[in-house]
Amino acid sequence: ITTIGQAKKMTTSIQALAYHHPSEPPQWHTLPMPAIAPHDLFIEIEALGVNPIDYKLRHNLKTPKPRPKILGWDAAGTVVAKGNAVSRFQCGERVFYAGHLHRDGCYASHQLVDERLVAHAPKQLSAEHCAVIPLTGITAWEALFYRLGIREQEEKQQQLLIIGAGGGVGSMAIQLAKQVAGLDVTATVSHAKARQWCHQLGADICLDHEQDLVTQYHDMGLTAPDYILCCANTDTYFDTMATLVASEGAICALVDTQQAHDLQTLKAKSARFVWEFMFTHPIHSPTSWRHHDILQSLSQLLDSQSIISSWQQTVGPLSPDAITQAHAQLITTHTVGKIALTAR
Helix, strand or coil, X not given: CEECCCCCCCCCEEEEEEECCCCCCCEEEEEECCCCCCCEEEEEEEEEECCHHHHHHHHCCCCCCXXXXXXXXXXXXXXXXXXXXXXXXXXXXXXXXXXXXXXXXCCECEEEEEHHHEEECCXXXXXXXXXXXXXXXXXXXXHHHHHCCCCCCCCCCCEEEEECCXXXXXXXXXXXXXXXXXXXXXXXXXXXXXXXXXXXXXXXXXXXXXXXXXXXXXXXXXXXXXXXXXXXXXXXXXXXXXXXCCCCCEEXXXXXXXXXXXXXXXXXXXXXXXXXXXXXXXXXXXXXXXHHHHHHHHXXXXXXXXXXXXXEEXXXXXXXXXXXXXXXXXXXXXXXXXXXXXXX
């Protein structure tokens, strides 16, 4: 194990905000420092972001919980120790990452993360602006370029529809679709603040997804979307997407379905339906550097100001009240951009 400096006393415990029960607020716990695996980075957290998966996993907690559950998969911090096989990072470097679903999350003072899921943080941004990027940035990147198969600057001008574009994933997807792929982007929102935000990020057209989208496409004479990214409720919009998608187009969804849908409706168009789940790659391809590479690309785009951070507010330092407030805002599904917390 290499530490940040021989003179610096190594941390022997972690302060973590963890859950025992889904209906109770998290509580502070002092936990022993876990063993550092060969490819692990031990990171002192400076700021973190919250995502819908946080409260969804909280609601899924089984009781009683013998060990408190630490949530959180968006953070920025400093490497203070590393495993003996780490090859791309040095102690003292600032990093950002989403992490692994099956390991402890970032509602804590420190966290262990495999280096293959970590990248150097953008140099031009604060910790809070960095911390909100990883989970939604990776999700948007994988959805556009891996799941939908979008390539850079196609000869034919391609059309992308993003349903529910005002949140974290949509905020990144708009920018990547415009700045990396050069697509025409139609975004859907449900209120004026989100509309203004999406236009600021580069959306060409904004529609109201609380009104009929097929009618809006028809009335405005819009070209059928080659690609659809649904960041909203898949059940609500499946039939709409099947109607709107162009011939030989593709639909990517993020949110679990609760009801059955007839894929036969896509056959006449030879259209594809695909899922994006950001944790697929870390779980099933643990030695892959894909998430590191995506985050490095995002870091470069942020430093060059080709894209901007999706940060919109910081609700305070990490505490039971701040986490409860952040989760309550996310549950409304009307949050614009991303919410951050400082670690202390």
